[in-house]
Amino acid sequence: MRVALFVTCINDLLQPRTGRAVVTLLERLGVEVGFPEEQSCCGQPQFNTGYRHATEPLVRRFDRAFREYDYVVTPSGSCAAMVRDNYPRIGAKAAAEGRGRELAEAAALAVPKTYELTEFLVDVLKVEDVGAYYPHTVTYHPTCHGLRMLGLGDRPLRLLRHVKGLELRELPGAEECCGFGGTFAVKNPAVSVAMGADKVRHVLGTGAEAVCTVDNSCLLHIGGLLTRQGAAVRPVHIAEILAGTEAGTEERPTTDRAEGGPPTDRSARGTGTGDSGRGTEGGGR
Amino acid sequence: MTGTYLGMPAFPRAAAGSTRDARLRANLTHATHTIRDKRARAVAELDDWAQLRAAGAAVKDRTLLRLDRYLEQLEAAVVAAGGRVHWAADAAEANRIVTELVRETGEREVVKVKSMATQEIGLNEALEQAGIRAYETDLAELIVQLGEDLPSHILVPAIHRNRAEIRDIFRREMGRWGRPAPEGLSDAPAELAEAARLHLREKFLAAKVGISGANFMVAETGTLVVVESEGNGRMCLTLPETLISVVGIEKVVPTWQDLEIFLQLLPRSSTAERMNPYTSTWTGTVDGDGPRTFHLVLLDNGRTDTLADSVGRQALRCIRCSACLNVCPVYERAGGHAYGSPYPGPIGAILTPQLRGLAGPLEESLPYASSLCGACYEVCPVAIDIPEVLVHLRERVVEGGPGVRRGARVVLKPAKGHAAERAAMRAAAWAFDHPGVLRRGMRLAARTRGLHPRRLPGPGRAWSQDRDLPVVPPESFRDWWRRTRGGSSGQPSRGEGDAG
Numbered sequence: 001m002r003v004a005l006f007v008t009c010i011n012d013l014l015q016p017r018t019g020r021a022v023v024t025l026l027e028r029l030g031v032e033v034g035f036p037e038e039q040s041c042c043g044q045p046q047f048n049t050g051y052r053h054a055t056e057p058l059v060r061r062f063d064r065a066f067r068e069y070d071y072v073v074t075p076s077g078s079c080a081a082m083v084r085d086n087y088p089r090i091g092a093k094a095a096a097e098g099r100g101r102e103l104a105e106a107a108a109l110a111v112p113k114t115y116e117l118t119e120f121l122v123d124v125l126k127v128e129d130v131g132a133y134y135p136h137t138v139t140y141h142p143t144c145h146g147l148r149m150l151g152l153g154d155r156p157l158r159l160l161r162h163v164k165g166l167e168l169r170e171l172p173g174a175e176e177c178c179g180f181g182g183t184f185a186v187k188n189p190a191v192s193v194a195m196g197a198d199k200v201r202h203v204l205g206t207g208a209e210a211v212c213t214v215d216n217s218c219l220l221h222i223g224g225l226l227t228r229q230g231a232a233v234r235p236v237h238i239a240e241i242l243a244g245t246e247a248g249t250e251e252r253p254t255t256d257r258a259e260g261g262p263p264t265d266r267s268a269r270g271t272g273t274g275d276s277g278r279g280t281e282g283g284g285r
Numbered sequence: 286m287t288g289t290y291l292g293m294p295a296f297p298r299a300a301a302g303s304t305r306d307a308r309l310r311a312n313l314t315h316a317t318h319t320i321r322d323k324r325a326r327a328v329a330e331l332d333d334w335a336q337l338r339a340a341g342a343a344v345k346d347r348t349l350l351r352l353d354r355y356l357e358q359l360e361a362a363v364v365a366a367g368g369r370v371h372w373a374a375d376a377a378e379a380n381r382i383v384t385e386l387v388r389e390t391g392e393r394e395v396v397k398v399k400s401m402a403t404q405e406i407g408l409n410e411a412l413e414q415a416g417i418r419a420y421e422t423d424l425a426e427l428i429v430q431l432g433e434d435l436p437s438h439i440l441v442p443a444i445h446r447n448r449a450e451i452r453d454i455f456r457r458e459m460g461r462w463g464r465p466a467p468e469g470l471s472d473a474p475a476e477l478a479e480a481a482r483l484h485l486r487e488k489f490l491a492a493k494v495g496i497s498g499a500n501f502m503v504a505e506t507g508t509l510v511v512v513e514s515e516g517n518g519r520m521c522l523t524l525p526e527t528l529i530s531v532v533g534i535e536k537v538v539p540t541w542q543d544l545e546i547f548l549q550l551l552p553r554s555s556t557a558e559r560m561n562p563y564t565s566t567w568t569g570t571v572d573g574d575g576p577r578t579f580h581l582v583l584l585d586n587g588r589t590d591t592l593a594d595s596v597g598r599q600a601l602r603c604i605r606c607s608a609c610l611n612v613c614p615v616y617e618r619a620g621g622h623a624y625g626s627p628y629p630g631p632i633g634a635i636l637t638p639q640l641r642g643l644a645g646p647l648e649e650s651l652p653y654a655s656s657l658c659g660a661c662y663e664v665c666p667v668a669i670d671i672p673e674v675l676v677h678l679r680e681r682v683v684e685g686g687p688g689v690r691r692g693a694r695v696v697l698k699p700a701k702g703h704a705a706e707r708a709a710m711r712a713a714a715w716a717f718d719h720p721g722v723l724r725r726g727m728r729l730a731a732r733t734r735g736l737h738p739r740r741l742p743g744p745g746r747a748w749s750q751d752r753d754l755p756v757v758p759p760e761s762f763r764d765w766w767r768r769t770r771g772g773s774s775g776q777p778s779r780g781e782g783d784a785g
Binding site: 046053 | 296297300301304305310595614615618619652653654655656657658659660662663673676678679680681682683684706707710711713714717718720723727730744745747748750751752753754755756757758760761762763765766767770
């Protein structure tokens with residue numbers, strides 16, 4: 001089984017910790033993970049803003065980068081949905097515009113092998129207890145792409161329920177969008193922030209130490225609102241929770257993120273703590 | 286007497302105003318969540334909802350592909366049953382036809398059944414200019430009309446008003462139009478309804494001309510169908526001597542068997558009822574029963590142009606249930622007026638720019654009035670993939686492309702005001718296609734992380750006004766991988782591919 005990590009551009013630059021957590025987790029589960037460096041962005045920001053043609057080179061790049069692999073695993077519901085829902089559309093439209101079948105064929109290869117992380121764990125590896133340890137209260141926000149486009153259902157929750165030490169707090173209004181929506185966040189900032197404010201209010205109401213999703217892009221928005229408010233709740237990607245073990249102090253939640261680990265050290269924003277995770281992950285190998 | 290949609294600002298500005306209106310927000314949140322939850326329960330009762338939904342979409346698609354044939358079949362059946370059929374290419378023509386038909390009766394007042402098509406063409410305003418008064422008889426439309434307001438929801442046009450506001454409008458305005466509100470009217474729902482009933486009863490009994498739309502038109506028999514809850518429609522459809530129905534051409538269904546599907550889909554999606562209280566059907570005219578004269582005005586007004594778009598045409602499946610409004614987090618916070626047309630919410634964001642064309646800043650802003658969360662598609666009873674159409678229309682906005690306007694093929698120019706974004710998107714796409722450039726860019730970002738501001742100037746303020754910026758960590762994932770794995774891509778072995 002040849003498995004590649006599609007880390008996504010946002011994680012690559014802004015949340016590399018999530019990518020490292022996926023590597024740690026999959027290797028602990030006995031999966032050898034590849035990272036073809038040809039990979040870059042799935043093209044979602046361009047496509048969803050209306051720039052379909054600018055997205056096409058990225059479809060070809062995805063195909064080239066992952067052609068030799070059986071599975072492409074990505075810690076992002078929205079990037080997985082971009083590949084699965086929109087690559088075929090891009091291919092079909094290019095063909096309809098008389099530009100051949102190349103993109104349609106690239107899409108046809110990409111779609112069946114692209115998995116969001118929790119899908120890959122539950123559906124392909126058939127595992128729900130990944131042997132993780134995370135002694136914190138957590139509330140789970142099911143992102144729109146995970147919920148409605150990919151149909152992840154309760155896969156993420158099943159994985160979280162098996163994490164030792166983790167106490168799950170139900171999020172009211174969980175299925176409602178957080179208001180990020182890619183360029184929506186800057187094209188309609190007032191509505192985006194109003195939606196995010198309600199999401200944050202619900203998150204704070206749970207009293208959880210951390211809010212968890214399958215998508216760091218939503219967490220940028222939720223986390224940006226939380227820290228602006230001076231709230232102590234930490235945004236955390238599900239991969240980072242699942243990668244943690246009792247033995248592995250390398251997964252102690254001090255992070256690249258703005259926030260320190262729960263119960264939190266808010267003054268740590270930006271500098272200092274960012275280095276703490278560096279080079280210490282992958283210890284589970 | 287009613288407001289107008291002309292000169293409405295683009296969506297983001299109008300929506301921003303709504304987000305600061307605490308009373309509007311409270312009214313909308315309460316109302317949409319109530320209907321949304323009820324709809325979910327009503328739909329969950331049916332085991333075959335998914336099949337009904339697929340059947341509804343399939344019937345609409347099949348009909349739209351043969352629309353010319355079914356419309357001619359409908360016309361022949363209506364004429365055979367004693368009705369007259371008029372074809373209106375646009376709003377102006379439809380208004381001209383209806384005004385002329387009312388004038389022929391010599392009447393100066395008409396009663397109206399709630400109708401989206403007549404809202405769309407601004408019929409009441411056109412009649413008013415011709416000296417003809419149109420009385421809305423649906424309770425919520427009455428509230429909107431008396432309040433010199435605009436509807437903000439397809440099903441409940443006065444959703445932005447609460448009971449106290451409605452009481453004030455009734456007390457203040459009813460007397461100017463007919464029977465005044467009873468002395469000491471309170472904001473109890475039963476009292477408000479009774480005040481409306483008494484006020485409207487006069488109108489029903491005096492009216493000689495009724496104007497309606499229709500939810501469906503059955504081609505095989507030439508039958509029109511109106512579904513409603515209050516009975517005002519039944520009054521308007523049966524009491525007057527002349528009935529004029531203005532109906533969009535996409536409302537036709539081939540047979541009664543097809544209609545059966547929609548009479549299940551619509552009430553559960555719309556009012557969350559198993560069945561709506563009143564379903565009125567009429568076929569031409571019948572001696573001694575109901576209106577003696579019946580006119581059907583078939584309205585195009587951008588529908589044929591919309592039909593020419595292979596992605597956008599699915600918007601014509603819409604049966605105006607408003608389920609998408611009630612689940613939309615953007616609608617809930619922006620309110621219906623921000624959409625600048627009688628069609629608010631997600632369906633309005635794809636319908637208005639298609640019916641009107643991407644004609645100005647408002648229409649160009651509507652495809653972006655969505656976070657693409659997909660809740661609208663999930664509840665749509667005819668499976669309109671609204672996010673897909675939104676993205677398709679965004680492409681038309683920023684890139685232009687082929688289209689059809691008033692029946693003629695045109696090439697749309699890209700909208701103004703997207704030049705900087707277009708350049709940025711193309712630059713980003715280029716950088717993402719050159720990983721070496723990307724890597725160097727990431728390293729630069731990481732190296733300068735101590736200098737990154739906490740808030741951005743210019744367009745970046747839209748993000749950082751209320752949200753902190755993410756912190757760039759010292760090392761990107763790809764640099765970590767290269768440092769710890771020595772640049773190996775892992776199995777299978779491949780070249781570096783660093784083409785930048």
